[in-house]
Amino acid sequence: MTDTDHTTASPVRSGPRVGTVVWGIILLLLGLGVLGVGAGLTVDLQAALIALLALAGVGLLVKALLTRSD
Numbered sequence: 034m035t036d037t038d039h040t041t042a043s044p045v046r047s048g049p050r051v052g053t054v055v056w057g058i059i060l061l062l063l064g065l066g067v068l069g070v071g072a073g074l075t076v077d078l079q080a081a082l083i084a085l086l087a088l089a090g091v092g093l094l095v096k097a098l099l100t101r102s103d
Contacts, residue, residue: 051096055089 062085070076 051093055092058092059085059089 066076066081
């Protein structure tokens with residue numbers, strides 16, 4: 034056998050990727066924020082964006098730690 038022979042199949046991913054889910058949640062929350070502002074709610078934009086980015090970062094870090102291979 035040579036180094037280019039591949040006898041085992043690579044694992045197939047099931048479900049969406051984490052980045053896709055995180056971006057979907059970001060867009061969903063931004064859309065809800067736009068609807069809220071349109072309905073008359075007042076929103077501190079800086080605090081809302083900081084919270085949104087923090088939640089996205091935590092989500093990505095948690096997923097990375099959970100799928101870490103030893």
